[in-house]
Amino acid sequence: MAGLVVGLLALGGCSQMPKFDALSVSGDKVLGLVTPYRVEIVQGNVVTKEQLAAVKPGMTRVQVRDVLGSPLLTDVFHESRWDYVFTIRRQGAAPQNRHILLTFDGDQLSKIDAPDDLPTEKEFIASINTLKVTGKEPKLELTEEERKALPPPVRTAAASAPEPMGPTRDYPPLEPRR
Structure with a gap:
């Protein structure tokens, strides 16, 4: 009888212990202690406000593809629909x-369904930039005053063909003479 009581107490105590099995993952932590590395998953097409502004109803499928790229989903059962996910x-x-739906009437774009909160290109880059670098952006263009202050390019005489090195050969023409 005493062994039965001890066994029941031992089993009751086990129910209070935390689970430590290989599949014990809660939230972002394994066993409540370790945060595993998660692979970055990027799928689909990034469509920004600037790109969507360049797409207008009446454009052909080729023109839309040139601006937005190939759609992630094209359905053989709904040929008039392109999904950019x-x-x-x-x-x-x-x-x-994000999900953008383009509807075509034949080869012409007829309807654009897009969320209102599409980011601009700069907003998108800022949203995925986990490395927050402080400092100013690099200067990419010169002002007109800086361009005028540059020395003019040096013009050199047109270089003539260099003299061939080694023996020169004279080959007969490939086509027979008539």
């Missing part, structure tokens, strides 16, 4: 999901 999951950044 974008998802990204990165550590240190909020996950992003």
